[in-house]
Amino acid sequence: MTLPDAPSTHALPGPATRVTTEPILRLERVGKTYSTGAVTVEALRGVDLSVEAGEFVSISGPSGSGKSTLMHIIGCLDVPTTGTYRLTGEDVSRMREDQLAEIRNRRIGFVFQQFNLLPTMSAWRNVELPLVYGGVPRAERRQRALEALAKVGLADRVDHRPGELSGGQQQRVSVARALVTDPQLILADEPTGNLDSRSTEDVLNLFSDLHGQGRTIVLITHEADVAARARRATVMRDGVLSAAEGAVA
Amino acid sequence: MTWLETLWTAVDAIRTRRMRSALTMLGILIGIAAVMLTVGLGQGAQQSVAAQIDKLGSNLLIVSAGSTTSLSGLRGGRGSATTLTAADAAMLGDREVAPDIAAVAPSSQTSSTLVGNGTNWTTSVIGSTPSWLSVRARSIASGRFFTTQELNTSEPVVVLGAETASDIFGARGAVGQSVTIGSQPFTVIGVLATVGSTVGGDQDDLAIVPMTTYAASISPSSGTSVSSIYLEARSSARLSAAYQEADNALLTAHGVNATTADFSLNSQQSIVATATTTARTLTVLLAGIAAISLLVGGIGVMNIMLVSVTERIREIGLRKALGATPGAILRQFLTEASLLGVAGGLLGIALGVVGAMVLPSVLRQPVTVSTTAALAALVISLVIGIVAGVYPATRAARLSPIDALRSE
Numbered sequence: 001m002t003l004p005d006a007p008s009t010h011a012l013p014g015p016a017t018r019v020t021t022e023p024i025l026r027l028e029r030v031g032k033t034y035s036t037g038a039v040t041v042e043a044l045r046g047v048d049l050s051v052e053a054g055e056f057v058s059i060s061g062p063s064g065s066g067k068s069t070l071m072h073i074i075g076c077l078d079v080p081t082t083g084t085y086r087l088t089g090e091d092v093s094r095m096r097e098d099q100l101a102e103i104r105n106r107r108i109g110f111v112f113q114q115f116n117l118l119p120t121m122s123a124w125r126n127v128e129l130p131l132v133y134g135g136v137p138r139a140e141r142r143q144r145a146l147e148a149l150a151k152v153g154l155a156d157r158v159d160h161r162p163g164e165l166s167g168g169q170q171q172r173v174s175v176a177r178a179l180v181t182d183p184q185l186i187l188a189d190e191p192t193g194n195l196d197s198r199s200t201e202d203v204l205n206l207f208s209d210l211h212g213q214g215r216t217i218v219l220i221t222h223e224a225d226v227a228a229r230a231r232r233a234t235v236m237r238d239g240v241l242s243a244a245e246g247a248v249a
Numbered sequence: 250m251t252w253l254e255t256l257w258t259a260v261d262a263i264r265t266r267r268m269r270s271a272l273t274m275l276g277i278l279i280g281i282a283a284v285m286l287t288v289g290l291g292q293g294a295q296q297s298v299a300a301q302i303d304k305l306g307s308n309l310l311i312v313s314a315g316s317t318t319s320l321s322g323l324r325g326g327r328g329s330a331t332t333l334t335a336a337d338a339a340m341l342g343d344r345e346v347a348p349d350i351a352a353v354a355p356s357s358q359t360s361s362t363l364v365g366n367g368t369n370w371t372t373s374v375i376g377s378t379p380s381w382l383s384v385r386a387r388s389i390a391s392g393r394f395f396t397t398q399e400l401n402t403s404e405p406v407v408v409l410g411a412e413t414a415s416d417i418f419g420a421r422g423a424v425g426q427s428v429t430i431g432s433q434p435f436t437v438i439g440v441l442a443t444v445g446s447t448v449g450g451d452q453d454d455l456a457i458v459p460m461t462t463y464a465a466s467i468s469p470s471s472g473t474s475v476s477s478i479y480l481e482a483r484s485s486a487r488l489s490a491a492y493q494e495a496d497n498a499l500l501t502a503h504g505v506n507a508t509t510a511d512f513s514l515n516s517q518q519s520i521v522a523t524a525t526t527t528a529r530t531l532t533v534l535l536a537g538i539a540a541i542s543l544l545v546g547g548i549g550v551m552n553i554m555l556v557s558v559t560e561r562i563r564e565i566g567l568r569k570a571l572g573a574t575p576g577a578i579l580r581q582f583l584t585e586a587s588l589l590g591v592a593g594g595l596l597g598i599a600l601g602v603v604g605a606m607v608l609p610s611v612l613r614q615p616v617t618v619s620t621t622a623a624l625a626a627l628v629i630s631l632v633i634g635i636v637a638g639v640y641p642a643t644r645a646a647r648l649s650p651i652d653a654l655r656s657e
Contacts, residue, residue, distance in 0.1 A: 077650050078649075104571065104572050112567075114654075116563065118564055130572055132258075133571060134572060135250065
């Protein structure tokens with residue numbers, strides 16, 4: 001949904017008349033089944049989701065609901081068993097691994113619960129990492145990494161290693177890393193799961209700022225108050241995605 | 250990701266784990282140094298053996314007496330039989346019989362004690378003819394060699410090797426002094442120029458007397474038999490002709506054929522070939538053992554790379570999530586393994602070169618280190634690195650980013 005005054009929030013694409021551009025991501029009847037020997041687990045049972053450019057959407061749900069599986073598919077870390085997934089109009093649901101790697105590199109910025117910063121590298125070296133795989137020249141990489149760190153308020157910490165930064169600062173470094181490629185989608189998986197309440201607030205404010213700058217954000221969390229910060233809240237339950245009850249538009 | 254980026258990432262990873270990387274390299278280092286030194290030692294030995302055999306004389310053929318077989322079946326060594334005689338030597342010296350043989354020197358030898366100058370010294374005492382000097386390509390340092398006249402009259406004269414002379418007479422001149430061999434006093438008439446040791450033993454520690462004197466007073470039991478006859482061909486081109494002539498003449502004279510021959514005939518070349526083959530076999534054996542240590546070093550690299558992949562599983566997951574293709578991950582780990590191999594190889598070559606400079610003075614053996622060997626060592630260490638890296642790198646490349654990110 002692109003308009004804040006939309007009458008309702010739902011997982012289906014908005015009315016056709018309102019869709020002037022292709023949504024950033026559009027999942028149609030996405031299913032995912034895992035088979036481990038004789039046991040077959042149906043993690044996703046036909047998920048429909050459409051996220052327009054500039055939207056801030058949260059996906060919450062209890063553990064085992066399939067939200068991690070959904071995050072992996074949205075993040076192009078995995079492909080659906082059934083259904084289609086279009087990222088900016090391009091069908092990525094049947095792509096090969098190296099094509100997916102390029103999609104992840106160019107279009108998606110990840111923020112993880114565990115930060116996943118490389119401990120031996122300084123903040124700016126961590127931030128430039130996606131650009132290394134994107135084939136960006138060295139000098140430009142440093143420039144863009146420093147700019148991204150400045151955007152998250154860490155201009156004075158660029159040469160610090162993750163171990164020398166607080167948890168909140170580390171998560172801000174990883175937000176900078178997600179921003180550095182200027183991706184079409186920022187995908188945050190439990191970004192506040194390892195943070196104290198102050199740092200949580202800090203990071204959530206950062207997401208709100210990014211949303212205010214027009215970034216498209218998908219936030220996966222199991223915490224209701226975190227989910228409530230998104231402009232649209234959805235809930236995963238038993239492999240099915242639906243709009244959150246009482247969600248504000 | 251460019252190759253240079255990959256290289257720097259690998260260098261970073263190696264630098265981060267300094268101790269472990271150093272220990273891994275040590276395995277390759279020791280292996281490369283061991284291979285280089287054993288091969289160098291072998292090549293040095295082959296060269297020195299060839300050089301030593303050259304000192305035996307030029308265009309040389311050696312006839313050795315056959316071996317004896319006792320009634321119990323015990324076979325003596327070559328030269329133990331008394332099948333060669335002074336008459337054989339005389340026959341081979343006949344221009345009619347063997348036109349390509351320039352000189353003949355029959356020779357017998359035994360170990361005996363020389364007493365003189367208030368001391369004694371046990372050495373090889375050789376009985377031969379004046380032509381011995383030229384056939385064996387020797388020269389006189391002081392005094393003179395014995396003459397045909399002295400040979401004919403069984404004079405008690407002796408020519409000493411340089412070392413023998415200095416062992417008995419020290420710095421004093423030996424020429425003109427007297428030594429007792431067995432119970433017979435001999436006059437020292439000359440001292441040979443030094444040549445160093447050869448495959449035939451120390452060529453500077455010997456005493457040489459006229460063959461007739463040898464038969465009369467040093468080894469009376471030998472009679473007219475000799476243990477070997479040295480033949481000198483007219484030129485290196487006539488060597489094989491000389492060989493044929495000597496072989497045919499001796500077979501005819503002894504009434505035997507090639508299978509029942511009671512003598513053996515060897516050319517200098519065949520001795521060189523035999524000796525270098527022996528040295529080469531030893532080299533191959535030692536280098537084989539050294540190669541096993543190199544293999545163990547390679548397994549060390551593989552082992553550490555596997556540990557590294559397991560340990561860095563989250564890093565791999567993250568890199569994949571951020572856009573590293575399976576190929577990029579494969580290259581990263583392969584580069585890391587190759588780098589460990591090459592770094593170990595370079596250090597191994599350095600150690601090998603230092604060893605090649607130090608070892609000769611310790612072992613009294615020449616060590617040859619060639620550029621080819623060094624380059625081969627470098628290539629081998631690179632190949633070991635790559636081979637050892639393939640399996641761990643493939644495992645890393647195949648990791649699913651989800652599983653890798655999820656692991657603790």
